[in-house]
Amino acid sequence: MTTRSREDVVQAAGRLFAARGFHGTSMRDLGEELGLLGSSLYSHVDSKDQLLVEVVGNGAELFQGLVDRIAASAAPPDVKVAELIRGHVAIITEHQDQSATFLNEARFLPIDNRSAVVAMRDRYEATFREIIAEGIRTRAFRAQNPALASILVLSVLNALIRWYRPSGSLDPREIADAMVAFAMDGLR
Amino acid sequence: MTTRSREDVVQAAGRLFAARGFHGTSMRDLGEELGLLGSSLYSHVDSKDQLLVEVVGNGAELFQGLVDRIAASAAPPDVKVAELIRGHVAIITEHQDQSATFLNEARFLPIDNRSAVVAMRDRYEATFREIIAEGIRTRAFRAQNPALASILVLSVLNALIRWYRPSGSLDPREIADAMVAFAMDGLR
DNA sequence: CCTACCGATCGGTAGG
DNA sequence: CCTACCGATCGGTAGG
Numbered sequence: 001m002t003t004r005s006r007e008d009v010v011q012a013a014g015r016l017f018a019a020r021g022f023h024g025t026s027m028r029d030l031g032e033e034l035g036l037l038g039s040s041l042y043s044h045v046d047s048k049d050q051l052l053v054e055v056v057g058n059g060a061e062l063f064q065g066l067v068d069r070i071a072a073s074a075a076p077p078d079v080k081v082a083e084l085i086r087g088h089v090a091i092i093t094e095h096q097d098q099s100a101t102f103l104n105e106a107r108f109l110p111i112d113n114r115s116a117v118v119a120m121r122d123r124y125e126a127t128f129r130e131i132i133a134e135g136i137r138t139r140a141f142r143a144q145n146p147a148l149a150s151i152l153v154l155s156v157l158n159a160l161i162r163w164y165r166p167s168g169s170l171d172p173r174e175i176a177d178a179m180v181a182f183a184m185d186g187l188r
Numbered sequence: 189m190t191t192r193s194r195e196d197v198v199q200a201a202g203r204l205f206a207a208r209g210f211h212g213t214s215m216r217d218l219g220e221e222l223g224l225l226g227s228s229l230y231s232h233v234d235s236k237d238q239l240l241v242e243v244v245g246n247g248a249e250l251f252q253g254l255v256d257r258i259a260a261s262a263a264p265p266d267v268k269v270a271e272l273i274r275g276h277v278a279i280i281t282e283h284q285d286q287s288a289t290f291l292n293e294a295r296f297l298p299i300d301n302r303s304a305v306v307a308m309r310d311r312y313e314a315t316f317r318e319i320i321a322e323g324i325r326t327r328a329f330r331a332q333n334p335a336l337a338s339i340l341v342l343s344v345l346n347a348l349i350r351w352y353r354p355s356g357s358l359d360p361r362e363i364a365d366a367m368v369a370f371a372m373d374g375l376r
Numbered sequence: 377c378c379t380a381c382c383g384a385t386c387g388g389t390a391g392g
Numbered sequence: 393c394c395t396a397c398c399g400a401t402c403g404g405t406a407g408g
Contacts, residue, residue: 003393004393021209021211021296023209023211023212024211024296026385026386026387027386027387027388028385028386028387036393036394037393037394037395038386038387038388039387039388039389039393039394039395039396039397040393040394042387042388042389043393046388047387047388048386048387048388104292108209108212145366148358148363148366151347151351152344152366152367152370154347155343155344155347155348155350155351156340156343156344156347158347158350159339159342159343159344159346159347160343162343162346163339163343170336175336178333178336178340179340181374182340182374185373185374186369186370186373186374191377192377214401214402214403215402215403215404216401216402216403224377224378225377225378225379226402226403226404227377227378227379227380227381227403227404227405228377228378229377230403230404230405231377234404235403235404236402236403236404377408378407378408379406379407379408380405380406380407381404381405381406381407382403382404382405382406383402383403383404384401384402384403384404385400385401385402385403386399386400386401386402387398387399387400387401388397388398388399388400389396389397389398390395390396390397390398391394391395391396391397392393392394392395
């Protein structure tokens with residue numbers, strides 16, 4: 001291995017933050033993961049906090065992109081919900097480290113950056129809620145409480161980061177199918 | 189406040205581990221929470237690890253007790269699932285700190301203690317799975333995959349620790365009702 | 377439960 | 393990217 005790029009450092013940080021938590025990872029651990037000393041990381045980044053901001057930010061952008069795409073769609077609510085679920089499963093299964101860090105470590109962000117992530121998460125959930133509310137109006141769904149229904153569906157989706165393993169018996173496609181069916185049964 | 193009991197220390201540890209994570213909590217933080225010095229805690233406990241073992245163990249026992257109770261019941265599968273859901277919601281809403289530490293910090297347990305908790309968690313999920321499999325045999329449920337179905341229901345249940353706030357608009361009873369309905373729709 | 381510490385480790389810097 | 397550090401903080405102990 002030659003010299004490392006800033007990208008390599010951020011990626012390795014995501015790996016360790018996901019596996020051991022932000023506070024359970026030292027800059028020396030991260031250096032070791034990359035085959036260099038902890039102090040050498042400071043030629044790539046300004047601080048440990050900055051690494052967390054970057055990894056969480058990258059995770060947030062993935063979900064942000066999905067919700068933007070769905071919000072712009074003209075599809076009926078049940079199709080939108082299914083697309084949101086499939087997209088969410090794809091993000092978590094294809095970007096496990098960033099997803100885990102985004103979902104589990106965002107609370108350790110410096111306050112100035114935390115509010116932006118909270119706002120983004122709120123917007124994500126609000127989009128979900130509005131699509132469900134729209135489905136209730138068009139009578140595609142019979143759920144009475146859109147806020148609660150969106151939380152329950154998001155619970156199933158976000159919990160995936162806790163149990164998904166690429167080596168497991170279910171591939172992302174099967175998982176997404178099952179979640180779409182489960183959510184539709186709960187909403188319809 | 190007079191002198192603190194060992195119980196007080198364990199309880200405060202649960203509070204801080206839940207709020208800041210095990211690695212985000214120092215013994216000095218914990219001392220401050222109790223109005224004494226970090227070093228004074230060692231007259232109550234042997235190590236920081238011991239506190240984690242105790243808090244996670246207390247959390248594990250709560251869920252263990254629930255699963256034992258349901259496993260001994262002769263009720264039909266759909267009733268058992270509903271009881272499991274209501275019990276699970278009760279534990280999380282009534283013992284937030286222990287539940288959060290059990291669910292989020294068990295991975296930081298010393299290896300010797302970790303395996304016992306993993307085994308207990310596996311048993312909890314296995315019970316869930318068997319009840320669902322039983323319901324499929326008696327044709328109370330139509331889900332095809334008991335392993336997947338139990339994971340999805342448990343996802344909804346465990347995610348509660350992430351969003352439940354006693355000051356929120358939904359009380360535990362309403363939450364449990366909604367989760368029972370959601371799970372039954374997904375299974376039936 | 378405090379005083380007074382200990383060695384180890386932390387995030388981070390200066391200079392090359 | 394390493395050498396050689398820095399002050400701060402960590403978990404923990406001896407003795408009272």
